[in-house]
Amino acid sequence: MPSEREPTGHFAIRLLDEASSDSDSEVSYDYKRVQMATVLQQYAWDMSGDSSDEESCFSDSKIHQRVASLEQDMANIQQEEMEALRSSQSRVDSLQTFLMKDSMTKSRSEQVLQAIRQQHQAAYLRDQAAVQAVEQEMEMKMKAKRAEEEKKKQKEEAERQRQEEEQKRRQAAEEERLQELKKQEERRVQEQKELEEKEKEAYRLVQISEPDATAYRQRQTAVLQEYNTSLKAFCEDASMKDARRGIKKFITLSVQQISATQEQVNKKSNSLLHFLSEQHDLQRKFSLVTLASKMLSQCEVQITRLHSFAFPLGEVSVSIGRQYPEFLNVLVGMLHNECPLSIPLVFRPGPKGSKDVKYFRAMRFKVETTEASSVSVENEEEYVGRLQGYIRLYAAILQNDSPATDFGMSEAWSYVALLLNGIPSSRYSASALDAFLSIAGFKMYTRFRRQFEKLLAYVTAYFLQDLKDTNDPDANAVAARLESYIQSKVFLQPPEGRSMPVRDESSYSRA
Secondary structure: OOOOOOOHHHHHHHHHHHHHHOOOOOOOHHHHHHHHHHHHHHHHHHHHOOOOOOHHHOOHHHHHHHHHHHHHHHHHHHHHHHHHHHHHHHHHHHHHHHHHHHHHHHHHHHHHHHHHHHHHHHHHHHHHHHHHHHHHHHHHHHHHHHHHHHHHHHHHHHHHHHHHHHHHHHHHHHHHHHHHHHHHHHHHHHHHHHHHHHHHHHOOOEEEOOHHHHHHHHHHHHHHHHHHHHHHHHHHOHHHHHHHHHHHHHHHHHHHOOOOOHHHHHHHHHHHHHHHHOOOOHHHHHHHHHHHHHHHHHHHHHHOOOHHHHHHHHHHHHHHHHHOOHHHHHHHHHHHHHOHHHOOOEEEOOHHHOOOHHHHHHOOOOEEEOOOOOEEEOOHHHHHHHHHHHHHHHHHHHHHOOOOOOOOHHHHHHHHHHHHHOOOOOHHHHHHHHHHHHHHHHHHHHHHOHHHHHHHHHHHHHHHHHHHHOOOHHHHHHHHHHHHHHHOOHHHOOOOOOOOOOOOHHHHHHO
């Protein structure tokens, strides 16, 4: 509204100017138009009343120009508003079209989504049906498998029961067979006893030896028996198998390396003594028994072929016996078991000189039983060769005459005396005498002199005569050797191999 100092005409003009200049103001066009109409109305009232001279100075033409200009501006504004309205209407139409299209797209999407859902539902139903079919198939297979397993189990149980019954029948049959075998064995033993009783009436195997010789044998074998008894548990102990194998290996190798030189004899004696010193209690006893057994095995392997080899073996044996006196008792005890003539001891054949398996075994012939139950007996030539090998080793031990042992010239004299007086003259006793004198005769002569010559005279006068009276053609060869030994006085010279060289010069020359 116009102030008190501002005329109404001036205010109307100012308002028109503001309306034309503030077309972009924040006041709306309608409000200004109403305001302008109110001012003009007021101005018309003022013009008809008591208007001052100052207000009358405005002419109607100027107002009309301003109003026309204002109406033109309003028309322009209305046109702009119509264009804006049409633009808005166009945007609304576009939006409605878009919304309709979006609605149609959404409808199609819902239809596609519904179709997809239906497909998924159908696939799910198919999968469910397939799963149910597979589960039903698996269930049927499991039932069939359980039925098959049950059937198999029943079959196995039936087979197990059948096997148990078969095993029971076999056990019963085996027990019956064993009982029958036991009865047969009892009958066989009884028949054997009866046969032996009958044989005893017609043939009795009689041991021939002097009482002193029997007592001497018992003393020598007592140590061996004690060793065998104490070593029984050791030999059966599986945990000591490696120890036994190691002992056997070392002793076997050492005995095989003995040769007829002083150097080798001393070397092997010291090696064996050192080895024995490392053994204790049962292992040492086992070592001594093993060593004695290996020494005796050389009688068949070496001494039978090379008689002089008895001297290095006898020397090593005496060296061990000086440190371990029981060793010679074990060795001689084994010797007596393997060669009864080393005691001396023989057995009388049956009636009219018949010899059977029992006699051969008692005299320590090698007797073998074949698969056809036939008996194979070692021939006498081989037997006499083994016999002389054992006697030569025994003579080599006694002729050493070591004061540290119980085996020396006294035992040698006793043996020859018992051999001449205790048993009958035969090829076996003559062979034992021949082997013994060939090794120990020289030492016996140097020790007993005149007494030994008288002993040999007795051999010529009585022993050889009795041997000839037996009319045994196989004894002629040994009788000739004994006569030659006595008549040629072979005992005056040391036997071959008794004086061993210090070392094997041929090996040094080759080296």
